[in-house]
Amino acid sequence: MKVEYRRALIGELISEALAVAIIILIGDGAAAMITLYDPSPYAQAYWGVCIAWGLGVTIAIYVTGAVSGTHANPAVTLALAFFRGFPKRKILPYWIAQVIGGFIGASLVLQLYHPVIDAYNAAHGLTRxxxxxxxxxxxxxxxHITPIHAFWDEVILTGLLLLGIFAITDEFNDVAPRANSSALMIGLLVATIGASAGYLEAWALNPARDFGPRLLAWLAGYDQAAFPSPENYWWVPIAAPLLGGTLGAGLYQIAVKPYLPSRSKSGAPGDTDMPVK
Incomplete structure (x- = not known):
């Protein structure tokens, strides 16, 4: 059993790293398109960037969901451990795998775009x-956004993300999408959050999405621009999503889940931490 467990866990961790790498490759690629080119192909269509990030999440779920469930976000992993029975011993390994995936995805983006990044910086008198x-x-x-304001923004936005994810994936929610369509809806949720609030602080929502690429950028010459970053900002996209995701998931468990009609009809227990899977 230990060998089987270890093998299964390795597969899950590879899956989580791959999922985040896919998201970052697509999402940071879209960020490169809007940042580096003038005129940007997204200059009059910011929704395109949001859709790219959202569909990156959808594709990652389709590729890896059957193996690990595609948390692809430390805030999701933490919320699932609190409220849906995800084994707490797996939290740290999942987090590490997710950050590694962010690092790999950003490495691929750097490989694709480094000549354009260098040309952009040279044209604007900038350096990494x-x-x-x-x-x-x-x-x-x-x-107009301070780091402290950004912290509370990310708490709210990640709370909305987890509130939506918990609703979309709840087996007792009759109006939630079924089967594979849930992946598309989660992707659209990410895109919609970006469309409504992305300019505040680039809607991190995910510690691995920020920390993995930030670590890669630091190693690639961004130095203090990456760590500790202006106004010591680096910790905000880590701490705020972890807090916000837990609060959003908790809100769903307290304010929505107990009142679902299908849950009452099924005779399911009244506790709020029953695993969905």
Whole structure:
């Protein structure tokens, strides 16, 4: 059994790393398209960037969902451990795999775009060390947004993300999408959050999405622009999604799940931490 468990866990961790790598390859690729080119192909169509990120999530779920469930986000892993019976001993390994996936995905984006990044920085009198084209890889506060304000923004937005994910994947929710369509709806949820609030601080929503690429960028010459980053911002996209995701999932468990009609008809227990799978 130990050998089987170890083999299954290895597969899950590979799946999680692959899922985040797919998301970052597509999402940071879209960020490169809007940042590095003038005129940008997304200049008058920001929704295209949002859809790219969302469909990146959808594709990642289709590729890896049958193996690990495609958490692809430490905030999702933590919420599932709190409320849906995900084994707590797997939290740290999943987190590490997810960050590795973010690093790999960002490495692929750097491989694709490094000549364009260097040309962009040269044309604008910038360097990697001063943060030139940093937005391709990691998030930062937008205009008029302080790090503390960004923290609470990310708490709210990640709370909305987990509220939606828990609703979409709840077997007792009769109006939730069924079978493989849930992957598309989760992708559209990510895209919609970006469309409504992405300019605030680039809607991280996911510690691995920010930390993995930020680590790659630091090693690739971004230095203090990546860590600790201006105004010591690096910790915000890590801590805020973990808190917000837990709060959003908890809100669903307390305010929605107990009142689902199909749950009452099924005679399911009244506790709020029954695993879905």
């Amino acid at each position: 060390a001063t943060g030139g084209a940093a937005g391709v890889f990691f998030t930062h506060p937008g205009e």
